[in-house]
Amino acid sequence: MELIFGAVTGLIFGVLLQKSEVLRFDRQVGFLLLEDATIIKFMFSAIVVGAIGMYLAEGYGLIEFQIKPATLVPVALGGLIFGLGWALAGFCPGTALGALGEGRVHALFAILGMLVGAGTYAETRHLLKWKFLKLYNFGTVTLPQFAKINHWLVIAALAAIALILFFMIEKKK
Secondary structure, three states, rough: HHHHHHHHHHHHHHHHHHHOOOOOOOHHHHHHHHOOOHHHHHHHHEEEHHHHHHHHHHOOOOOOOOOOOOEEEHHHHHHHHHHHHHHHHOHHHHHHHHHHOOOOHHHHHHHHHHHHHHHHHHHHHHHHOOOHOOEEEEEOOOOOHHHHHHHHHHHHHHHHHHHHHHHHHHHHH
């Protein structure tokens, strides 16, 4: 059942990526140059809707969260590598697969780069298990747990920030 649920939600996400035009190269470059807000609006919307969906599914017992340790330095380094790869390839993982689905064969190079990067990390991860990976380790904690507030308040705050951001973006146009 979990695989079917994942496949259906992945398919819906792919359709939304295509319909919102975030698969277009000019949208990707425009976002990276801070000239086009389409992707930031899509991402923020996905975060809020995803958070609501995940906590509802968890509340009804459909899923169980498996929280990874919140280690600041590895996450920041991973984010930097992710952003650099995105800037070089012009695709993030979701948009690369979506672009390939649209028939843009050049997305294969981005996908290949992602697979090589993931494989390299998987094969060398054991070499990285030194103090560097444990710097600023907050343990297996979520943002609401860390802040000691209800998760729905965090989601409401994210939704409010998104709405304010969207309003400011549209007003600036």
